[in-house]
Structure formats: C-alpha cells, structure tokens
Amino acid sequence: MGCAAGEPAALRDVTEGGGIARATTGPEDAVTASGGMRAAVMRRVGGPEVLAVADVPLPGAADGQSLVDVTYAGINFDDIERRAGDGPTPELPAVLGVDVVGRRRRDGRRVVVLMRHGGGYAQVAAATDAHSVEVPDDISDEQAIGVFEQGATAYGALTLAGRVRPGESVVVSAAAGGVGHLAVQLAVALGARPVIGIASTEAKRAFVRDLGADHALEPGADVRDVTGGRGVDLVIDATGGDSTRALLGGVALFGRLVSYGWRAATPDRGVVTVSTEDLTDRSIGCAGFWMRHVVDDRPVLEAITDELFGYARKGLLHAHIDRIVPLDRVGEAHAAIADRRTTGKVLVDVRREG
Numbered sequence: 098m099g100c101a102a103g104e105p106a107a108l109r110d111v112t113e114g115g116g117i118a119r120a121t122t123g124p125e126d127a128v129t130a131s132g133g134m135r136a137a138v139m140r141r142v143g144g145p146e147v148l149a150v151a152d153v154p155l156p157g158a159a160d161g162q163s164l165v166d167v168t169y170a171g172i173n174f175d176d177i178e179r180r181a182g183d184g185p186t187p188e189l190p191a192v193l194g195v196d197v198v199g200r201r202r203r204d205g206r207r208v209v210v211l212m213r214h215g216g217g218y219a220q221v222a223a224a225t226d227a228h229s230v231e232v233p234d235d236i237s238d239e240q241a242i243g244v245f246e247q248g249a250t251a252y253g254a255l256t257l258a259g260r261v262r263p264g265e266s267v268v269v270s271a272a273a274g275g276v277g278h279l280a281v282q283l284a285v286a287l288g289a290r291p292v293i294g295i296a297s298t299e300a301k302r303a304f305v306r307d308l309g310a311d312h313a314l315e316p317g318a319d320v321r322d323v324t325g326g327r328g329v330d331l332v333i334d335a336t337g338g339d340s341t342r343a344l345l346g347g348v349a350l351f352g353r354l355v356s357y358g359w360r361a362a363t364p365d366r367g368v369v370t371v372s373t374e375d376l377t378d379r380s381i382g383c384a385g386f387w388m389r390h391v392v393d394d395r396p397v398l399e400a401i402t403d404e405l406f407g408y409a410r411k412g413l414l415h416a417h418i419d420r421i422v423p424l425d426r427v428g429e430a431h432a433a434i435a436d437r438r439t440t441g442k443v444l445v446d447v448r449r450e451g
C-alpha cells in the first residue's frame with residue numbers, strides 16, 4: 098500500500114503513548130515493510146474534514162498487549178471534543194477512537210476493547226489485554242461494542258456512584274445519546290420507577306419513551322411536575338451548565354446527582370459548583386463517575402461487562418445503532434454527533450471505504 102496522494106510521508110507507528118495514540122511520520126517504505134493498514138488520521142485540530150484516511154504501518158504490540166483485527170470502532174463524544182480542540186489536544190498526528198470490537202490475532206477470540214489512548218479508527222489495534230473483554234458467541238459485534246464502554250459508564254453511574262435501589266425515581270439527561278439510551282434501559286431493568294429521560298427534540302423524546310422511560314421531558318423541564326412535586330431520587334447527568342442546575346433543583350430530599358460529563362466547548366466547561374451548604378440544605382448528595390476507574394479494576398470491569406451482556410441476552414438492554422459509516426466517512430459521523438442528529442451508538446466499519 099502506498100501513501101495517499103499529497104502525503105508528505107507515510108505514518109510509521111501507531112502506539113499507545115502518554116495521551117491519545119500518536120501516529121509519527123517516517124519513510125514511505127516503512128508502511129510496506131511492516132505490512133500496512135488503513136486508519137483515519139487526525140493531523141490537526143479542526144472540523145470533521147481533518148480526519149483523513151491514510152496508509153499507516155501496523156501498530157506494535159507492547160508487553161501486555163495483543164493485536165486485534167478491528168471490525169467496528171465506536172465514535173464517542175470525547176472524540177468530537179478532542180478533534181475540535183475543545184478537549185485535551187492529542188499529540189499529532191493522532192488516531193482517535195477509544196472503543197473497538199474485533200478478533201484478537203493470538204487466539205482468534207472476539208474481544209471488545211477500551212483503547213484508553215485512542216487508536217480505534219484503524220484496521221488493526223494494539224489492545225491492552227487488561228482492557229479487553231471476550232465477547233460471548235451469542236452477542237453480535239454491534240451489540241458488544243454498543244453496550245460495552247457506554248453501557249459500563251451508564252451502569253457504573255447508576256450503581257457504583259448512584260447506588261440506585263428498586264422503586265427509586267431516576268432521571269437521565271441526554272437520554273437519547275450513546276450512554277443515555279443505555280442508562281434509561283438499565284434504570285428500568287434495575288427496578289427504578291418512574292424513569293425519566295431528558296432529550297432536546299420530540300423525535301428523541303419519542304425514542305426515549307420507546308426505550309421504556311415513563312416520561313420524556315425537554316431540557317430545563319421541572320422533574321417535580323412528573324413526580325407529584327417530590328423530585329427525583331437519582332439524577333444521572335452528562336450535560337453540565339444550566340440544565341444540570343435545573344436538575345439539581347429537582348433532586349428529592351435524600352436524593353443524589355451523579356455527574357459523568359459536561360460540555361468542554363462552553364467557557365466554564367459546564368462545570369457546576371455545589372457547596373456543602375447546598376448539600377446539607379436538602380440532605381442531598383453529589384457524586385462523580387469516570388469509566389477509567391472501572392477499566393483500572395479488572396474484576397469490576399469483568400463483573401460489569403458480564404452484567405451488561407446478561408441484560409443484553411435477556412432482551413433488557415439493546416444498543417440502538419444509529420448508523421455505521423465506512424472508515425473514510427468518519428468525519429460525517431463526527432458532524433452528525435456534534436449537530437445532535439444521532440441517537441444511540443455510532444460505529445465506524447474500519448474494513449470498508451466508499
């Protein structure tokens with residue numbers, strides 16, 4: 098394989114570094130010598146057009162890593178922020194993509210992998226074994242990657258951080274999104290009632306109701322209106338800013354809010370400050386959740402993934418796949434997510450172009 102026309106040099110290496118996977122430049126024949134692959138490479142911060150497919154050498158597998166022939170890579174909101182320069186800027190050129198599903202070369206097993214440092218938008222990934230989980234035969238590639246990273250985030254936020262109990266009321270913000278649509282289904286499966294989803298359009302709210310939510314409200318709505326004035330026991334929130342403040346105001350006495358995300362594009366990054374006085378005033382609690390801490394704890398990662406696959410098997414959890422784009426149209430998918438046009442999970446089929 099040669100370089101795309103106009104490439105100054107081939108990309109020589111895609112390895113896990115200190116941040117996002119970095120693709121360094123090198124001599125063009127290095128691609129051919131190492132056996133190359135196709136990857137969507139980001140060379141600069143900017144719009145979706147900065148993601149361009151190129152021939153790059155295969156990644157090297159370090160100790161504790163295995164090469165995986167990728168079927169699908171997930172597109173996560175974090176990728177959109179990094180590409181746009183709203184999140185931590187990766188060392189460039191870089192290959193984004195933090196979750197993949199595919200076949201591990203050393204044993205032929207199907208695995209889902211959390212690629213902490215990126216490298217997912219590529220035909221072959223150097224997967225850290227401790228961050229890889231085998232996929233049971235009765236779970237499809239699409240469902241495995243659909244419920245894995247975003248499902249573990251939803252499940253961790255509801256259970257590890259939110260300590261949800263059956264019969265409690267739960268509100269999920271951004272409920273039509275990749276994490277949110279799984280959080281709605283999991284809250285229902287865990288026995289929460291009522292389950293309330295927040296989404297910005299009527300079409301998204303209809304989707305959220307179809308997922309099993311008892312109510313679907315627009316951002317900024319007062320959840321006390323659908324809970325007899327009492328408020329909700331648990332808020333699972335990834336929006337930040339005014340909508341988080343509105344949701345905080347609707348937390349019932351002894352209720353909790355779990356924050357797992359915000360919007361890096363806003364000047365204050367959407368971070369909401371809560372004082373101990375605020376907490377004591379209404380006997381409420383605030384907690385945070387970061388998937389990284391699940392990934393760092395292998396028994397917890399395995400236990401949560403088992404639960405997710407179990408719910409999927411019973412039909413209680415289904416990843417809605419909004420679209421699957423070929424590798425050279427990953428930018429289009431980025432634009433759709435940034436424009437809030439997607440529901441559920443967005444995948445890249447790294448084996449296809451055109």
Ligand SMILES: NC(=O)c1ccc[n+]([C@@H]2O[C@H](COP(=O)([O-])OP(=O)(O)OC[C@H]3O[C@@H](n4cnc5c(N)ncnc54)[C@H](OP(=O)(O)O)[C@@H]3O)[C@@H](O)[C@H]2O)c1
Nearest residue numbers: 174250271274275276296297335357358359386387388437
């Ligand atoms: N803590 C963790 O470990 C962890 C793990 C994964 C993801 N996250 C975070 O969780 C959040 C959701 O991730 P995701 O993968 O589910 O994202 P997603 O599928 O893109 O969903 C995000 C949702 O956010 C809403 N939204 C609100 N303001 C937006 C804006 N300015 N631009 C685009 N969307 C906006 C949209 O719903 P509406 O149009 O209905 O408002 C959209 O459906 C992100 O902030 C992400 O960084 C955190």
